[in-house]
Amino acid sequence: MMLARHGSVVEWPGPATPVALLDQGVRAQVRLVVTNGSVGLSADDMAALPALRWVLCTGVGHENVDLGAAQARGVLVSNTPGANAHTVADHAMALLLAISRDLLRLDQGVRAGRWEDLRQPRPAPHERTLGLLGFGQIGQAIATRALGFDMRVLYHARAPRPFRGAEHVADLTAMATRADYLVVACPGGAQTRHLVDAALLRALGPQGFLVNIGRGSVVDTTALIAALEDGVIAGAALDVFEGEPLAPPRLRALPNLILTPHLAGRSPQAQAAQLSALENHIAACMQGKSPPNLVHS
Numbered sequence: 001m002m003l004a005r006h007g008s009v010v011e012w013p014g015p016a017t018p019v020a021l022l023d024q025g026v027r028a029q030v031r032l033v034v035t036n037g038s039v040g041l042s043a044d045d046m047a048a049l050p051a052l053r054w055v056l057c058t059g060v061g062h063e064n065v066d067l068g069a070a071q072a073r074g075v076l077v078s079n080t081p082g083a084n085a086h087t088v089a090d091h092a093m094a095l096l097l098a099i100s101r102d103l104l105r106l107d108q109g110v111r112a113g114r115w116e117d118l119r120q121p122r123p124a125p126h127e128r129t130l131g132l133l134g135f136g137q138i139g140q141a142i143a144t145r146a147l148g149f150d151m152r153v154l155y156h157a158r159a160p161r162p163f164r165g166a167e168h169v170a171d172l173t174a175m176a177t178r179a180d181y182l183v184v185a186c187p188g189g190a191q192t193r194h195l196v197d198a199a200l201l202r203a204l205g206p207q208g209f210l211v212n213i214g215r216g217s218v219v220d221t222t223a224l225i226a227a228l229e230d231g232v233i234a235g236a237a238l239d240v241f242e243g244e245p246l247a248p249p250r251l252r253a254l255p256n257l258i259l260t261p262h263l264a265g266r267s268p269q270a271q272a273a274q275l276s277a278l279e280n281h282i283a284a285c286m287q288g289k290s291p292p293n294l295v296h297s
Helices: 002-006 043-047 067-073 085-100 103-111 137-148 172-178 198-204 221-230 268-286
Strands: 032-035 054-057 076-079 129-133 152-156 166-168 181-184 209-212 235-238 257-259 294-296
Touching: 032 268, 043 067, 054 268, 067 076, 085 103, 085 137, 085 181, 085 209, 085 235, 085 257, 085 268, 129 137, 129 172, 137 152, 137 166, 152 172, 172 198, 198 221, 221 235
Parallel strands: 032 054, 054 076, 129 152, 129 181, 152 166, 181 209, 209 235, 235 257
Antiparallel strands: 076 294
8 A cells, every 4th residue: 555655554434433433542643644625634533633743635625624723733734636637627528418418318218219209409518608616727627628619618716817718707696697507616615605506506597507526515405406396407417416425315306417426536547646646745744844735734
């Protein structure tokens, strides 16, 4: 195991098992915790690790790491953005195409012996408008792919980015009104919770499609279910959703929805890049250096 080259490794089952329940002698020696944004690390868990100096989040997310507690304890928190950006962007475009072209239903219909009744025109992305909620490395990778599909690209972020071919829109509702496809590519956390609500879905409109490869908390699930049931939007494709992995029965029953199991960032290429970034971060920590990509110090 790659981590073992740098010292002893303790596997933690995750937030369902408080760190305090682990062996006290082991806890006293833990200097670095490797986690991710979904699992995070709580203030109580940090308090149970008296020697803790670093928290490393694989991927860009860090929303469930208690940054206030880390600051109070002098713990450095870093992440590895970009390692899986291309894979996430590929998956986002796959979901966009699958939901707008209705690929799953068409496949099922042909397998069931249907043909002519399925051959109705379906929306295609070229010459249509993509709105990106979030424009970090993943959002920009999606934009690059969308431009290759001859789409118009808008993005909503805190500030404009020097990216040729994409237009910054300061007002999220205004962007949703102009978009045919709205792709969520922003981090989770309190600041982005339920940014996609009933009002924003109405702005997207009955011809619009929603794709979420960011965090489930960004989309109000109750509002989304109602919007899909009532035809407020045309369809949605989610790699992440609130309360995952358990999807509400009404969500699972929707025919105009595609679900994938939070794997947008998983591919052999992404895994290799993440392992390389992880190795660099851990090596820096073990050498007493500040790790790259500090999100909190």
